[in-house]
Every structure is written in C-alpha cells, then in structure tokens.
Amino acid sequence: GNSVTQxxxxxxxxxxxxxxxxxxxxxTGYPSLFWYVQYPGEGLQLLLKATKAxxxxxNKGFEATxxxxxxxxxxxKGSVQVSDSAVYFCALSDRRPGTASKLTFGxxxxxxxxx
Amino acid sequence: GAGxxxxxxxxxxxxxxxxxxxxxxxxxxxxxxxxxxxLGQGPEFLIYFQGTxxxxxxxxxxxxxxxxxxxxxxxxxxxxxTERGDSxxxxxxxxxxxxxxxxxxxxxxxxxxx
Numbered sequence: 001g002n003s004v005t006q007x008x009x010x011x012x013x014x015x016x017x018x019x020x021x022x023x024x025x026x027x028t029g030y031p032s033l034f035w036y037v038q039y040p041g042e043g044l045q046l047l048l049k050a051t052k053a054x055x056x057x058x059n060k061g062f063e064a065t066x067x068x069x070x071x072x073x074x075x076x077k078g079s080v081q082v083s084d085s086a087v088y089f090c091a092l093s094d095r096r097p098g099t100a101s102k103l104t105f106g107x108x109x110x111x112x113x114x115x
Numbered sequence: 116g117a118g119x120x121x122x123x124x125x126x127x128x129x130x131x132x133x134x135x136x137x138x139x140x141x142x143x144x145x146x147x148x149x150x151x152x153x154l155g156q157g158p159e160f161l162i163y164f165q166g167t168x169x170x171x172x173x174x175x176x177x178x179x180x181x182x183x184x185x186x187x188x189x190x191x192x193x194x195x196x197t198e199r200g201d202s203x204x205x206x207x208x209x210x211x212x213x214x215x216x217x218x219x220x221x222x223x224x225x226x227x228x229x
Contacts (some may be wrong), residue, residue: 004157032216043119044158044206044220051216089157093216101216102148102171105157 002027006090006106013080013113021075021109023064023090031092033057033066033073034103038087047075047088080113087111117141119221121207127227128197136192136224140209147190148218149182150206158206164190197228 007022025031035047035057048057053068062077073090090106120139128134140147146165150158160174164184172182179197184190194201204225208218 034216036220043222044208046217046219049217091157095216101146101210101218102160102163102174103150103158103218104160107155107157 002031002092002094002104004090004092004104004106006088006109009087009108009110011109011111013111015082015113015115016079017113019075019077019080019084019111021088021090021111023073023075023106025071025073025090025092027071027092027094027104029095030068031094032101033064034091034093035062035064035073035075036089036091036105038089038108040086044089080111082113082115085111085113119207119209119219121205121221121224123224124222125225125227127229129229130197130199132197132228134194134197134226136194136205136226138190138192138207138221140188140190140207141219144209144211144219145187146210146212146218147184148208148210149190149192150208152204152206152223154203161192194226197226199228202226202228 003026032051034049036044037047048059050057050066056065087108089108091103093101122137149161152158163171167187179195182192204223206223207221
C-alpha cells in the first residue's frame with residue numbers, strides 16, 4: 001500500500017535559519033505529492049503541491065521538488081520566521097482511476113522557530 | 116467565502132454511547148472526505164463521498180462507524196457504542212470535483228471517549 005515517511009520532530013531553529021524537512025514515499029503508479037501545514041489552533045491548510053516528476057511546488061517561500069528517482073519530496077525554506085512555527089505534513093494522493101484521490105499522510109513534523 | 120465547517124468542535128462522551136459528528140463542506144463542492152487524526156499522527160482516511168453516495172469506505176475501522184450524505188451536501192459521521200480508542204480528532208475535507216486533488220479541511224471535531 002501507499003505510505004509516507006517524514007522526519008521526526010520537533011525541529012527547533014533560530015529565525016532566518018535554513019529549513020529542510022525530509023519526506024519519502026512509497027506508492028504504486030504516479031501519485032501527486034503535497035505539503036500541508038497546521039498552525040496552532042487552526043485546521044490543515046495546503047501549503048504546496050506537485051503533480052509529476054521534477055515539478056517544483058512553491059508557496060510563502062517554501063519549496064519542494066518531486067523526485068521520482070529517490071521517491072522524495074523534501075520541504076525547504078531559505079529563511080524561516082517565528083510565524084512558520086507549525087506542524088508540517090507530507091501527503092500523497094493516489095491518482096489511479098477509481099481511487100478517489102484520498103490522501104495518505106505522514107506523521108507530521110513540528111517546527112519551532114525561536115528569536 | 117465560507118470554508119468547511121464542523122460541529123461540534125469538541126465532544127466528550129462515555130464509553131458505549133452513540134455520537135454524531137457533522138460536516139458542512141464548501142458550497143458547490145461535490146467530493147467530501149472524512150479522516151481521523153490520533154494524537155501525534157497524521158490524518159488517516161475513513162470514507163469518501165461523491166455526491167450522495169459513499170464511493171470508498173475502505174478506511175472505516177469497523178461496523179460501528181457509518182457516514183451519510185443524504186442530499187449531497189452536509190455529511191454526518193456516526194459512531195455507535197463508542198470505545199476509548201475512538202478518541203481522536205475527526206477531520207472533514209471537501210474538493211470541488213471528483214479527481215480534483217486539492218482538499219480543503221475543516222477545523223475538526225475533537226472526540227474524547229471516557
């Protein structure tokens with residue numbers, strides 16, 4: 001079956017530091033890949049997505065590149081801010097016909113950014 | 116516009132009781148999903164509706180769980196004979212069309228079974 005593995009947290013960084021959160025996946029076929037973010041007290045929000053190999057998703061300074069050869073979708077940001085403190089979830093959508101695009105999530109990585 | 120809403124936001128119940136959790140999707144969205152998120156875990160798929168019918172209920176853990184969407188809009192997740200292991204946050208999401216992958220999530224209902 002499909003699965004997503006992401007690095008365990010918490011990840012603690014100083015403001016303006018470089019961020020990488022690793023994500024690898026196992027899936028049949030060619031899934032779409034997502035990063036969702038959950039800010040404290042709020043619901044899950046889509047951060048970025050990529051639908052095919054070598055696509056780069058980007059939003060709010062975050063980027064992730066769909067790497068089929070390494071089955072990875074690592075999240076990066078060049079300079080984090082305190083407001084980026086949240087839990088980040090990597091997810092995939094099985095795009096095979098009839099699978100209804102249900103999402104398979106990783107366990108989440110908590111990011112804490114300090115001044 | 117209004118996002119996905121879920122009620123109640125919190126529900127405390129006793130073991131063995133029946134509970135209903137409600138989801139109002141974004142207006143016009145035809146696809147509706149339910150997920151369950153246990154503490155420290157990512158959301159896990161429960162059931163998916165396209166219109167009024169459950170197109171995929173493979174994630175429902177057992178026959179105590181049931182969901183309906185009678186008019187193709189609001190959905191209710193029903194849990195019979197609740198158990199302590201059912202305690203989790205229940206998330207609802209909707210998307211515009213079947214196969215359109217961007218899902219918009221509600222804030223969730225936090226269920227605690229004592």
